[in-house]
Amino acid sequence: MNLDLSFYNWDMFSSYVIRGLWFSLQLTVIATIGGVVFGTILALMRLSGNKWLAVPATSYVNVMRSIPLVMVILWFFLLIPMIIGQSIGAEYSAYITFIAFEAAYFSEIMRAGIQSIPRGQVFAGQALGMTYSQNMRIVILPQALRNMLPVLLTQSIILFQDTSLVYAIGAYDLFKGLDLAGKNYGRPVEAYLMAAVIYFFICFVLSFIVKRLQKKIAIVR
Template sequence: MTMLGQLDFSIVGPGLPFIWIGLLFSLKLTLVAMSGGIVLGTLLALARTSSKVAASRAAAAYVNTVRSIPLLMVILWFFFLIPLFTGAPMGAENSALITFTAFEAAYYSEIVRAGLNSVPQPQRFAAAALGLTKIQALAHVVLPQAFRNMLPVLLTQTIVLFQDTSLVYAIGAKDLLKAAEITGKNYNRPVEMYLFVALIYFSICFCLSTLVKCLQKRIAIIR
């Protein structure tokens, strides 16, 4: 009680501009990595389910390798090693955007692959019977059903992705956690700012989790 009584949350107000900037970057990183990750993940999933052995093995090697390495290590490797090859620094923000997109693609790939496998085989036969090519069947029959089935899992992975954005703190990117650190140091109240940011993380993740539960119920009704 004594420790709680010493907390002073009056500095939250003056610190909001810093927190807002950090939150915007965290949300931008989440949206970019989610969008790019789903696109690249879909391509990887299609390659893994392809009848072409070379494409399937290459995609499997990428996915298995990336999923076996901690995200923090990938962030640090990319941030420190890429400039050695390019000869020019990329900056913490750009490095984070590229790293997260490439990393998340491996996880979204497995979700998409499971979604593709969830579509009954007779659906593909029916599409072929209607004269659709493989690409047309994939675009108009398979993928729409697959994405509907895997939408809750995609959102769940996105929640994890949003939480993982705090790891860019390690390379100095100005995300939500970094904003809390800067504000806490400026006003000499780090505990209050970390608690406030933790509340923001919880609120956003809780709302998204509630949305996932609603989607799961809705999809279950459709089935």
């Protein structure tokens, strides 16, 4: 089958791709920020030594990591409207489910980062009279975030790839836009090829940035 290169034009790109690409990038950023925030809270709960905090946090992380993301998206999109009696929309469902799901993975990253800090740093903070929260906020977390930054960015790249799953609930992401373009223009092969190229290009560039960042952090150490 010959490719129709006329499919790749500005009108198609502006009409179908830009809106979907913007939503995919927006979802990635929001889910990353929300996932890191809630993931850090979960990590601190697991490391607190209090079973009333550690057990629920551990259970949440284990359950989320055991369920495919697409199932979480579908369950939330289909079940929540039945519970509250109204639809919350595909886009908001995507934001909430991605934050809730990614928090479990970011939690494990943050927990590993916190545990990578030498115990002497913790004891030094305690010797200065810092409380647990002050010690974490001022001494431990800044170092852990720096150590885990490449891993956090790598997880964000995976998150961006996973945004294509919101197609299952009809959210208008990059894949959905190109799928519609392929159907409307009658050129599905060209549309899916373009989707693959865009995903590859963005992920390749971000991966290159992560590698450079890893080298820079290694030099600082």
